[in-house]
Amino acid sequence: MSKFYVTTAIDYPSGLPHIGHLYEKILADTYARWYRLQGDQVYFLTGTDENGQKLQKAARDQGFSSVQEFVDRNAGVFLNLSEQANISYSDFIRTTEPRHQQVVTDVWHKLWDQGDIYQGEYSGSYCYGCEQFISPSQVLHQDGKNICPVHLTELTELSEDGYYFKLSRYQDKILSHLTHHHEFIFPETAYTDILTRLQAEPLKDLPISRKNQGWGIPIPQDQNYVIYTWFDALINYYTPTVSGAMPQHVWPSDVHVIGKDINWFHSVVWPGILMALNLPLPKKIFVHGMILDQDGRKMSKSLGNIICPMELMASFPLDTLRYIFLRSVPSGKDGKVSAQLIARAHNGELANELGNLVSRVIKLALKKNLAVIPPLLMTQLSQTNSEESLALYQPTFIDCCHLLMAQYRHDQVMNHLFAEISELNIGMNRIQPWSLAESEPKLQAVLYTLIIRIYLFAYFLQAFLPDTATRIFHVITAKYPQNQNSTTQVKDILAMMTSRQKTQDTSYLPTFYLRSPDPLFRKINLESTSCQAELNAGS
RNA sequence: CGCGGGAUGGAGAAGUCUGGUAUCUCGUUGGGCUCAUAAUCCAAAGAUCGAGGGUUCAAAUCCCUCUCCCGCAACCA
Numbered sequence: 001m002s003k004f005y006v007t008t009a010i011d012y013p014s015g016l017p018h019i020g021h022l023y024e025k026i027l028a029d030t031y032a033r034w035y036r037l038q039g040d041q042v043y044f045l046t047g048t049d050e051n052g053q054k055l056q057k058a059a060r061d062q063g064f065s066s067v068q069e070f071v072d073r074n075a076g077v078f079l080n081l082s083e084q085a086n087i088s089y090s091d092f093i094r095t096t097e098p099r100h101q102q103v104v105t106d107v108w109h110k111l112w113d114q115g116d117i118y119q120g121e122y123s124g125s126y127c128y129g130c131e132q133f134i135s136p137s138q139v140l141h142q143d144g145k146n147i148c149p150v151h152l153t154e155l156t157e158l159s160e161d162g163y164y165f166k167l168s169r170y171q172d173k174i175l176s177h178l179t180h181h182h183e184f185i186f187p188e189t190a191y192t193d194i195l196t197r198l199q200a201e202p203l204k205d206l207p208i209s210r211k212n213q214g215w216g217i218p219i220p221q222d223q224n225y226v227i228y229t230w231f232d233a234l235i236n237y238y239t240p241t242v243s244g245a246m247p248q249h250v251w252p253s254d255v256h257v258i259g260k261d262i263n264w265f266h267s268v269v270w271p272g273i274l275m276a277l278n279l280p281l282p283k284k285i286f287v288h289g290m291i292l293d294q295d296g297r298k299m300s301k302s303l304g305n306i307i308c309p310m311e312l313m314a315s316f317p318l319d320t321l322r323y324i325f326l327r328s329v330p331s332g333k334d335g336k337v338s339a340q341l342i343a344r345a346h347n348g349e350l351a352n353e354l355g356n357l358v359s360r361v362i363k364l365a366l367k368k369n370l371a372v373i374p375p376l377l378m379t380q381l382s383q384t385n386s387e388e389s390l391a392l393y394q395p396t397f398i399d400c401c402h403l404l405m406a407q408y409r410h411d412q413v414m415n416h417l418f419a420e421i422s423e424l425n426i427g428m429n430r431i432q433p434w435s436l437a438e439s440e441p442k443l444q445a446v447l448y449t450l451i452i453r454i455y456l457f458a459y460f461l462q463a464f465l466p467d468t469a470t471r472i473f474h475v476i477t478a479k480y481p482q483n484q485n486s487t488t489q490v491k492d493i494l495a496m497m498t499s500r501q502k503t504q505d506t507s508y509l510p511t512f513y514l515r516s517p518d519p520l521f522r523k524i525n526l527e528s529t530s531c532q533a534e535l536n537a538g539s
Numbered sequence: 540c541g542c543g544g545g546a547u548g549g550a551g552a553a554g555u556c557u558g559g560u561a562u563c564u565c566g567u568u569g570g571g572c573u574c575a576u577a578a579u580c581c582a583a584a585g586a587u588c589g590a591g592g593g594u595u596c597a598a599a600u601c602c603c604u605c606u607c608c609c610g611c612a613a614c615c616a
């Protein structure tokens with residue numbers, strides 16, 4: 001049994017969750033569920049990034065006297081998002097927790113002792129209004145002056161003492177790791193992006209301290225400073241593996257699921273820190289795309305096209321949202337999402353194709369007095385197979401899914417899975433089992449084939465649409481020849497099917513018990529459907 | 540000349556590396572079936588593959604130029 005450690009980025013709770021937060025959690029959750037299904041020991045970390053001056057400022061602006069109180073409240077909102085979305089995380093980390101502060105402090109000591117952290121002077125454009133240095137990329141230029149993008153006032157050129165992480169020392173190692181591990185960053189575009197930037201100019205050391213204004217993790221030997229948020233935030237992935245929440249061997253992580261705006265930190269800065277600590281690097285940085293609005297524009301407050309995840313979840317079943325995020329948004333690329341697109345997929349692909357297939361198969365069986373369907377002899381089953389080309393099972397199917405999941409192409413796995421549904425609908429129309437008499441063995445053979453394939457489909461669907469899978473299992477239950485638990489049984493069946501397909505042995509196949517189904521997906525009225533957020537946008 | 544991605548039937552995408560009758564989904568139109576959630580199945584119509592030029596027997600695909608859209612640009616997290 002192997003382990004699988006997946007993380008999301010930790011959310012910065014200065015504001016409310018947006019649709020990207022939900023998307024990222026659903027992605028990570030799907031991989032967690034997938035590997036759990038394979039029997040792996042899965043660790044799934046998500047959480048909140050609670051340090052930084054921006055939070056302190058947000059708390060003050062919103063009239064909170066205590067930053068901690070503000071942070072507690074907002075972290076609760078994000079925790080609630082994960083709960084509402086049924087995210088199967090195993091640990092929720094908050095960077096203000098003592099366990100994290102302890103690990104960060106230890107890391108600081110180690111890096112300081114070995115000379116990877118040093119004191120230096122930082123100079124840049126400082127804004128007294130923001131009480132911080134403004135990044136050169138954000139500074140506005142007007143009449144030869146540097147202007148603060150927030151306050152629109154002139155910036156002051158200042159220099160102050162601070163602490164630096166010697167990132168430059170690891171330039172060659174990072175570059176070498178990237179060139180030798182093409183698979184380190186997915187997708188390709190995110191990989192080349194980082195690589196070209198790394199090759200373009202030498203790495204600069206990273207300033208990792210800020211003036212202590214009463215919020216943040218203090219620098220152990222210098223209480224005048226706190227640790228720069230990014231430096232402590234990245235370490236969150238490592239924290240649970242040394243603070244006892246997870247076994248130590250869980251590190252290195254198998255995948256960090258992140259958005260592209262923070263790719264640099266995860267693909268360059270984080271490896272640098274880990275190299276300095278002499279720790280193995282994550283196996284993969286999975287950079288997902290952005291959720292865009294119907295017109296392909298980034299959602300932003302100024303455009304007024306924000307879709308609130310909570311309202312989305314109130315308007316649509318969770319599995320419908322997962323379906324859109326996992327299938328319609330291509331893995332590693334941007335994708336468009338709108339209430340209309342969601343409703344269309346819900347009614348078409350989910351209700352009409354999947355929901356209706358389950359319904360028509362079961363109702364047909366019940367009508368033919370076959371509420372209990374035992375497996376037939378293989379000669380009878382394979383007759384259906386050869387004459388009507390409706391196979392009991394396709395051996396390449398599973399290998400294909402595994403391969404694609406390992407390549408983080410969950411969207412293509414969804415395509416493969418739902419191709420099953422299409423094939424079964426087509427096969428059923430071709431064979432027309434409703435015209436067969438109850439007494440004909442062929443009827444039972446066709447129904448058995450249809451049902452076992454829906455059953456296996458539902459088994460894999462558990463990673464993607466867990467609620468739907470559960471409801472399919474509710475109407476199709478399987479009883480196995482030996483009394484083993486069903487999870488391992490399905491894996492056994494698959495193995496058996498692969499190895500025994502050409503033999504006559506069907507003794508390992510389960511008997512299916514059917515129950516009259518409620519609709520898996522109720523239709524959504526396209527006209528009346530819209531999210532409150534979209535109404536607000538006035539579109 | 541900062542870096543990168545994109546432009547393909549009405550809509551959304553695949554194909555581009557490794558040139559060779561342009562594919563899929565939705566939508567539209569016609570037909571079939573009646574087991575099913577007015578569902579499903581079959582078929583048809585519809586694209587000079589962003590613009591221009593070049594290489595080639597042959598270009599969505601390779602080369603050059605241009606236009607438009609979108610990200611990123613490391614001390615904001």
